[in-house]
Amino acid sequence: MPASTLTKHRATVRSTVVLKAIMAITGLVMIGFLLAHMAGNLWVFAGREEFNDYAHHLRTLGEPMLPHKVLLWALRIGLLLSVVLHVYSAITLWKRAHVASARKGGTRYHTSKGQRGVQRSYASFTMRYGGIVITLFVIYHLLHFTGNQIHPGGASSSPYDRVVNGFEIWWVWLSYVIAMVAIGLHLRHGLWAAAASLGANTSPRRRRQLNTGAITIAVVITVGFLLPPTLILFGGIS
Amino acid sequence: MTADSYHVVGEPIRDTKAPAGDIKDRWDTRRFEAKLVNPANRRKLSIIIVGTGLAGASAAATLGEAGYQVTSFCYQDSPRRAHSIAAQGGINAAKNYRNDGDSIYRLFYDTVKGGDFRSRESNVYRLAQTSVEIIDQCVAQGVPFAREYGGLLDNRSFGGVQVSRTFYARGQTGQQLLIGAYQALERQVAAGTVDMHTRHEMLELIIVDGKARGVIVRDMVSGEIESHFADAVVLATGGYGNVFFLSTNAMGCNVTANWRAHRKGALFANPCFTQIHPTCIPVSGDYQSKLTLMSESLRNDGRIWVPKAKGDARPAADIPEEERDYYLERIYPAFGNLVPRDIASRAAKNVCDEGRGVGPGGLGVYLDFADAIARLGLASVEAKYGNLFDMYAKITGENPYQTPMRIYPAVHYTMGGLWVDYDLQSTIPGMFVTGEANFSDHGANRLGASALMQGLADGYFVLPNTINDYLADGPFVPVDETHPAAIEAKQLVEDRIATFLAINGSRTVDSFHKELGQIMWDYCGMERTDEGLRTAIAKIRELKAEFWRDVKVSGVNEELNQTLERAGRVADFIELGELMCIDALDRRESCGGHFRAESQTEDGEAMRDDENFAYVAAWGYGGEDGKPILHKEALEYEYVEMKQRSYK
Amino acid sequence: MTGSGDTSKDMDLKLRVWRQRGPKDDGAMVEYDVPAVSPDMSFLEMLDVLNERLTLEDDDPIAFDHDCREGICGACGVVINGIAHGPEVTTTCQLHMRSFTDGDVIDIEPWRSGSFPVVKDLVVDRGSLDRIIQAGGYISAPTGTAPDAHAVPVPKDDADAAFDAATCIGCGACVAACPNGSAMLFTAAKITHLGLLPQGQPERDSRVLDMVGQHDAEGFGGCSQIGECTAVCPKGISLSTISRLNVDLLGALRSTYAK
Numbered sequence A: 001m002p003a004s005t006l007t008k009h010r011a012t013v014r015s016t017v018v019l020k021a022i023m024a025i026t027g028l029v030m031i032g033f034l035l036a037h038m039a040g041n042l043w044v045f046a047g048r049e050e051f052n053d054y055a056h057h058l059r060t061l062g063e064p065m066l067p068h069k070v071l072l073w074a075l076r077i078g079l080l081l082s083v084v085l086h087v088y089s090a091i092t093l094w095k096r097a098h099v100a101s102a103r104k105g106g107t108r109y110h111t112s113k114g115q116r117g118v119q120r121s122y123a124s125f126t127m128r129y130g131g132i133v134i135t136l137f138v139i140y141h142l143l144h145f146t147g148n149q150i151h152p153g154g155a156s157s158s159p160y161d162r163v164v165n166g167f168e169i170w171w172v173w174l175s176y177v178i179a180m181v182a183i184g185l186h187l188r189h190g191l192w193a194a195a196a197s198l199g200a201n202t203s204p205r206r207r208r209q210l211n212t213g214a215i216t217i218a219v220v221i222t223v224g225f226l227l228p229p230t231l232i233l234f235g236g237i238s
Numbered sequence B: 001m002t003a004d005s006y007h008v009v010g011e012p013i014r015d016t017k018a019p020a021g022d023i024k025d026r027w028d029t030r031r032f033e034a035k036l037v038n039p040a041n042r043r044k045l046s047i048i049i050v051g052t053g054l055a056g057a058s059a060a061a062t063l064g065e066a067g068y069q070v071t072s073f074c075y076q077d078s079p080r081r082a083h084s085i086a087a088q089g090g091i092n093a094a095k096n097y098r099n100d101g102d103s104i105y106r107l108f109y110d111t112v113k114g115g116d117f118r119s120r121e122s123n124v125y126r127l128a129q130t131s132v133e134i135i136d137q138c139v140a141q142g143v144p145f146a147r148e149y150g151g152l153l154d155n156r157s158f159g160g161v162q163v164s165r166t167f168y169a170r171g172q173t174g175q176q177l178l179i180g181a182y183q184a185l186e187r188q189v190a191a192g193t194v195d196m197h198t199r200h201e202m203l204e205l206i207i208v209d210g211k212a213r214g215v216i217v218r219d220m221v222s223g224e225i226e227s228h229f230a231d232a233v234v235l236a237t238g239g240y241g242n243v244f245f246l247s248t249n250a251m252g253c254n255v256t257a258n259w260r261a262h263r264k265g266a267l268f269a270n271p272c273f274t275q276i277h278p279t280c281i282p283v284s285g286d287y288q289s290k291l292t293l294m295s296e297s298l299r300n301d302g303r304i305w306v307p308k309a310k311g312d313a314r315p316a317a318d319i320p321e322e323e324r325d326y327y328l329e330r331i332y333p334a335f336g337n338l339v340p341r342d343i344a345s346r347a348a349k350n351v352c353d354e355g356r357g358v359g360p361g362g363l364g365v366y367l368d369f370a371d372a373i374a375r376l377g378l379a380s381v382e383a384k385y386g387n388l389f390d391m392y393a394k395i396t397g398e399n400p401y402q403t404p405m406r407i408y409p410a411v412h413y414t415m416g417g418l419w420v421d422y423d424l425q426s427t428i429p430g431m432f433v434t435g436e437a438n439f440s441d442h443g444a445n446r447l448g449a450s451a452l453m454q455g456l457a458d459g460y461f462v463l464p465n466t467i468n469d470y471l472a473d474g475p476f477v478p479v480d481e482t483h484p485a486a487i488e489a490k491q492l493v494e495d496r497i498a499t500f501l502a503i504n505g506s507r508t509v510d511s512f513h514k515e516l517g518q519i520m521w522d523y524c525g526m527e528r529t530d531e532g533l534r535t536a537i538a539k540i541r542e543l544k545a546e547f548w549r550d551v552k553v554s555g556v557n558e559e560l561n562q563t564l565e566r567a568g569r570v571a572d573f574i575e576l577g578e579l580m581c582i583d584a585l586d587r588r589e590s591c592g593g594h595f596r597a598e599s600q601t602e603d604g605e606a607m608r609d610d611e612n613f614a615y616v617a618a619w620g621y622g623g624e625d626g627k628p629i630l631h632k633e634a635l636e637y638e639y640v641e642m643k644q645r646s647y648k
Numbered sequence C: 001m002t003g004s005g006d007t008s009k010d011m012d013l014k015l016r017v018w019r020q021r022g023p024k025d026d027g028a029m030v031e032y033d034v035p036a037v038s039p040d041m042s043f044l045e046m047l048d049v050l051n052e053r054l055t056l057e058d059d060d061p062i063a064f065d066h067d068c069r070e071g072i073c074g075a076c077g078v079v080i081n082g083i084a085h086g087p088e089v090t091t092t093c094q095l096h097m098r099s100f101t102d103g104d105v106i107d108i109e110p111w112r113s114g115s116f117p118v119v120k121d122l123v124v125d126r127g128s129l130d131r132i133i134q135a136g137g138y139i140s141a142p143t144g145t146a147p148d149a150h151a152v153p154v155p156k157d158d159a160d161a162a163f164d165a166a167t168c169i170g171c172g173a174c175v176a177a178c179p180n181g182s183a184m185l186f187t188a189a190k191i192t193h194l195g196l197l198p199q200g201q202p203e204r205d206s207r208v209l210d211m212v213g214q215h216d217a218e219g220f221g222g223c224s225q226i227g228e229c230t231a232v233c234p235k236g237i238s239l240s241t242i243s244r245l246n247v248d249l250l251g252a253l254r255s256t257y258a259k
Ligand SMILES: Cc1cc2nc3c(=O)[nH]c(=O)nc-3n(C[C@H](O)[C@H](O)[C@H](O)COP(=O)(O)OP(=O)(O)OC[C@H]3O[C@@H](n4cnc5c(N)ncnc54)[C@H](O)[C@@H]3O)c2cc1C
Pocket: B050, B051, B052, B053, B054, B055, B056, B073, B074, B075, B076, B079, B081, B082, B083, B084, B085, B086, B087, B088, B089, B090, B091, B173, B174, B200, B201, B202, B203, B236, B237, B238, B239, B248, B249, B250, B253, B254, B256, B257, B293, B412, B413, B434, B435, B436, B437, B448, B449, B450, B451, B452, B453, B455
């Protein structure tokens, strides 16, 4: 027997659909950040001063209306909140999916055939693992650039120098390439899924458009992020 | 030998519930005269409803909503899968939305005439009256009937009638209607008024003090034999076309519930009245398990033909025009390919019997769209029939746009069923029968799109207004498992199951079913003869003996055991098959779907014998080795003049 | 009823079938040789033939669900070579053996989902789908209270779109195929069917709240827009129905909690 309407509705507040909406909104917030961050990184091409200015500007954003770093922290908190909610929802849904697909004690289907499904994309397979890769990357990345705890290629107080010094080393570059590809895949499915979860998939035609859009943005972000490091490695910037 | 040697004649029987007076007022009168149950008392009254097709689900939803305690059963894993789901064409209603001269009276008239004057006028008139409310009810539930651009409901003409009164939902009308009823039913399940038991098969009726008081069911997952009790029992268990093994019915359709009730005293009316549908996909091999209906609408544009020469094995395309026999157009110039189902079916059988059939085994005729494609264009044919063509291609692997389709008649519907009065009550007090399971409204032949109408009329509107007359005397004395009648019924079921499992013979259940089906098809199918029916009865009796000696049912009762389920159904089909042949033998006239070779006009058309056979044959069970008892219910026609059908 | 056709195209197949005695028993894949399979047989008829043999060999026939055998009741359904309902995007009963070739090894398993416990062999319990409907998949229209069917016109496009969604047969292939074990396509099909009709408006909010609540309570997973469901759905229920459900649900929550 169903419980009283109120308890049922309360359960619906925590439903898979709501969790998915949270993932979608937080994911979109993070994508917004990534687009801005990517654009910012491209200042590297403008030269040392400009890039350092940009990095400095981040900290002085909103001044003098707001005290030093306040807006930056506000953004950081917003971002952090998004990450936390995103990851919380991801883990909750993952657990549910695990039980729901009867993966108890082994693979779901015994056959080795058809495991790729009928039409699903590689990106959709790797969302959760991609998420883990991204998390690890972000920790590593923050230690590298923001915290300045690790400094391959030599420490510096100039963000520009840190970036350039870092990417002159091939394995640093490679680690970023791997991370960016993971992000690209995550976003390829993530963008489409976020849009669809929020209601944008209104017809088969729209589904195709959304997927094209998702692929485009994912490629732009991946390539956009990889341009500076790659040019640095191959000597375009020093 | 005379026919009498197979049966005995009992007392005539009469429907005492239908009021006299003007036919237009009879249903009002009956509703007024029937005793009512006040809402507070309904909670104390319980009803068992077996079956969740249109007839059962609509009744359960309505009676649950009215406040009765309903317990419902079906053998599938969900009530939504009842065989009503498969109906394609549509549902009739005398809405006259087309303003094309339709009326309740016309629908009544068409149905009585279409049934070849073997149905009751009062019932049919009520059916036509309620048809109007059915559509309203279904639309309110959200059934997505086809609509026109103005947003109003679309209609089409169906089954050779001259007015457009058929409401439809693409080729899936039954599905949409059933889902509407199913949802209404599930709403009551959630509300706690209906207790739904899926995967439960009714195997026996419990009668206490002459009244139906419960059923014995088997939980098909655990094998547990359960007793359920109520103040009244409703059987809405569908038709028995599967007695032929191959039919358009679902694999699980069966007569068991009805047959068990029959053995306990319910009369079985007109068992031999079966409808054979002319446009089905032919059999492709011995492994064939069921036949698929192709919508009748194909006959609107397709032309039916066979080669003129016997045994002509050339591909259709190589047979020149002048060597083709468009036999329906030739024999029935006025109606051509659109003659009624029974006539089209018999004509196909005749040409195949002459050795002019096409396809594997020579059991098929061509349904050719070449002319239609030339006339209307491929695109237009595709728009009209595309989904049917796809279905055909999927099943046969042939492309019907290039080679003509092959079709053959197949058993489709059973007009016969348990005898009921105007209140839908059987001869066992407290047991009601609705839908295809009863015999009531279609006479010797059912018109297209009228079965859905009848199922819903019975379930939504008729039964809920008549069962109260019976229940008003309740609640009846409580009974439980300890009542001797319940113990006995349960024992009967358990013994039967034990017997099946103990025989451990050498033949599978299906092999018996197929053999029975072949006998029925050969001798009690589209054409029946005195001699053939006698042969059939002898063969069925042998088959029955062999079944109980040599059937092999593997496994145990205490698990999901699909072989055991089928064994029980086939055992009952064998007994029913014999009764069908006896009924067909006794009815020495041709009428509707029942064609006796001895009773035809000079040019081979069915000939009724109203003098001697204007009655419903209601059969009583004669005991394991006894003879069935024939009770005749005389049919009188006050409103429709009895005429011989002619489609020439 | 007689005469099988041409036997020259017959195939010899090997099946690997999931056998499981009861809900609490362990199961395993078991191999069977099935010779002389006609390409005109349906997949279920092929299983019938095997079952006839197993019965005579004193072996337990393979249990599988089926009824109409014409693709409309939704009873049948197994995973064939890892794909729900097999390779042809139709119901298992409408799949024919001509889709396979001589010598094929065919793996057959039941739908797998935590919310579809195996009853026996290939038969699962899909009662959870009925309970989702019970939670709100209906329009409350007590018998006899309906206005004339023409009282409320429905735009043809809405009626057609509602119909498209209403064709769901409740087979559960969407769940079997969804990597998350989600029944969202099934649920969304009903939300869309009823939500598009004027008759369905009064209960639209409570319907989506209750049905999604029940969907989750049954233990189905969430939808992450992977699209396998719609790709195997024998009735081609559109993925857009899920977007529609999400919008309805978020809207319903907003209007419930904004009050
Ligand atoms: C292919 C096809 C197409 C058709 N097309 C049309 C059409 O276009 N228009 C039209 O008007 N008619 C059509 N008909 C006929 C019509 O569909 C049926 O006559 C009608 O749906 C029967 O409904 P019902 O409720 O009486 O029985 P069913 O829908 O057959 O329901 C029977 C119920 O009884 C249950 N049951 C049976 N035996 C037992 C038992 N022993 N224990 C427990 N439960 C049991 C079943 O589980 C099921 O729930 C068609 C029929 C077929 C086969």
